[in-house]
Amino acid sequence: MDMENQAIEQLFTRADGSYVFARWGRPIVPVVFGVDDASLAVFKGAIEAVVTLASHQMAETDMELGANLMIFFCQDWDEMTEVPHLDKLVPDLAPLVGRLKQADANQYRIFRFDKAGAIRAAFVFLRMDDHLAAVPADTLALSQAVQTILLWSDTAFDEVPPLAMIEGKAMLRPEVADVIRAAYDPVMPAMARDASHALRIAARVHKAS
Template identity: 80%
Template sequence: MDDVAPLFTRSDGDYVFARWGRPIVPVVFGVDDATLAVFKGAIEAVVALAGHKMDETDMELGANLMMFFCQDWNELLDVPHLDKLLPELGTLVPRLQAADANQYRIFRFDEAGAIQAAFVFMRMDDQMAQAPADTLALSQAVQVILLWSDTAFSEVPPLAMIEGKVALRPEIGDVIRAAYDPVMPVAARDASHALRLGARLI
């Protein structure tokens, strides 16, 4: 990949990068056991690709990667204690409804700027319902392993059909591996970070 900067340059022009600074502990709400297994498998695969770790529990939060499936955004307002974790929930739900959104991600960060927690919301509209579970799972796992730009995958998605199967695009996998290189910082706001990432892709 010639230039990785656009992957972390937001629509307002700011360069913002972050990776997880602690083991990932996922929990998925609103799906059956089979779908749950698919999502956990996808998360495990992407975490392994990054060379990062998973754990059984987070000392502060219990789980730090929470995924919620719903049919209507209003359902989020009925999830017990979710408003305690996300004080902005009351204003977020009307915004998601107004935008007719079918997915949304919120990240929390520690003092070093690393990802501390992530909340993933998916509304199963017609578009989502038609996507195979493994495609949804891999897509979401990729999009929470790093803090990508809000426009990173607007033109080219992170997944592609490779030998008849949906898989992570190799160049995106390379970026994830490079981003988790132990010598790289957990967070960055200077575009020179992209040059260091790029140097690890050669």
């Protein structure tokens, strides 16, 4: 099912009404903290699958940061303040932890951008509350991979999640996959702040269907 132009625009229109789009401008180098080897393999496999879908690249190391997609698991948000050097990567870490505790949040994502506005790094924080603990590892991994491959709106998936259950297995919704593919078309910009960008994505989605 194709997405309508307006639906695509809403995926990148933030709650304040601004249109903000960005994709990765460099190969993705993931690292996952706080999980066992089996879960680590699941997460890296999900990230690789979404990166392949986007026709983007992964690498063994990032020349600037070593790893540029960092995923942290914790049982309590206070654990984040105990991670060595994390406060250097995430400014104002202590106030952020305070806000996450106050909101009783179970996940949070931070993006960093290069001079051209493309994504240069992403930090994903997951607090394993009862809700997240009940989510199968492969579903959680695919969900996070999808939500970090692009800078989506902060309200993009409030009403309809990016994944759907198909024959008992969590799968990326085809219309979301189409948007990811179109957004990584080589002729498309790495960053956009004008809603006309959504029309260009829609044109590519419709052409591919």
